[in-house]
Amino acid sequence: MIRLALLCLAVTMATVGMARACETVTHRDRAFTVCTVDLATQDISLHLLAPDGTPLGDFAALERAMDRPVALAMNGGMYHPDRRPVGLYVEDGREVAGLVTQAGPGNFGMLPNGVFCVRDDRADVIETGTFAAERPDCRSATQSGPMLVIDGALHPRFLPASPSAKRRNGVGASADGRIVHFVVSEGVVTFHEMATLFRDVLGVSNALYLDGSISRLHVPAQGRSDPGRAMGPILAVTDR
Template identity: 40%
Template sequence: MPRRSASHTLLLLLALLGTSGKALDIRMVRGPGMTYTVASIKPGSDHLRLHWLNPTTDAPYGTFAELRERLRKEGRTLLFATNSGIYAPGPKPLGLHIEGGRTLVALNNARSGGNFALLPNGVFWLSGRRAGVTETQAYRRLALKPDFATQSGPLLVQGGTIHPEFRASGTSFKVRSGVGVCQDGQVRFVISAGPVNFYSFAVFFRDTLRCPDALYLDGSISAYATPGTNTQLMEFAGIWSVSR
């Protein structure tokens, strides 16, 4: 992978952070030691939605291609799609899943069992023009009623602080995806181009993208689609989409 100068990386970052008044923006951004695909989305302006069950078949969409076809029949064009949070066999979301204000899977308070339960974990939610990443128990106490929400874990960054279990020396390297709500109010979905550890992934959200709150979505199976790209290799439960 070619190295980019610090000035080139800075220009990319400034361009990325300057999209707050625009619609969906997708680009490659270089962070320390890794390149990431970053999709910047403006809540309330971009048509961001979460999907699990195809209303025609009542079965999970599973693939970006199936969701793309469903949207086409509704007269919509898929501009961007990526996986939501960690899921269980079915496939079924392992944690909270809300679509169109309807709770299809309840909040999961598990305290053990893999990355999902590496506390603190949290919920990414969307309500009109507002979006947030909120720690699970804080979300429960706030009694929010979002239009769309997914629960996963661990939280990468909470209030500007990296998850207490993460270490720069961490030896678990995987392709990773996550979502952050950033200082400019934009939602940013991120997929690493190669294996990274949790610490480096969290630092990218906090320091490069300036997202004080960010949530891990999933690992090696993570993928995204645009009109000209589809990196999916395995089925998903929840899929986030932006369409027009």
């Protein structure tokens, strides 16, 4: 069943291109939308502020601020009430907020957490301790938590029978850093359900939780633009 889902997903994505290849995948009786980006033809960037210095907050403001059409956008990490990023945030090569390495309250502080790092030739999800030791040069980066999958293993605190279910979104990348999967659940799911989707269906060894109740997806080619609360960082995908 898993192999069939992967085959159908791969065929669809090969024939129609990323933004037109956001597909519904059912895993453990839960529906997820999986959007896959190929960095050979597309670019991923992070955006926080409008030209006037105020937080963008929504997809319409993002579209107005971009100099290229947006193929895909998604909320891109956790943020404070004033919409400042909670952890590391790098936009267009400039570090706006620093890396947070200590444990703390909430999902972000449930270590291990991690960083989604976009470089010129690849994108990776990197556990925070590893990131702190290696300090890769990211053109765009957002820190969030918890990690969903760490080197092929699920986060140690995820329980199959957990009662905590929310709408969630996350990101994972292939081992060579060329393919990125953006995922949002279409209903409430547990961490364990989302993490096993990345590991067992998408074949991802490292995946990162981005957020919960504010999870939103924007795919203009499919006529989708989820409403919801104002966002902090926003991930955008454009064609090269």
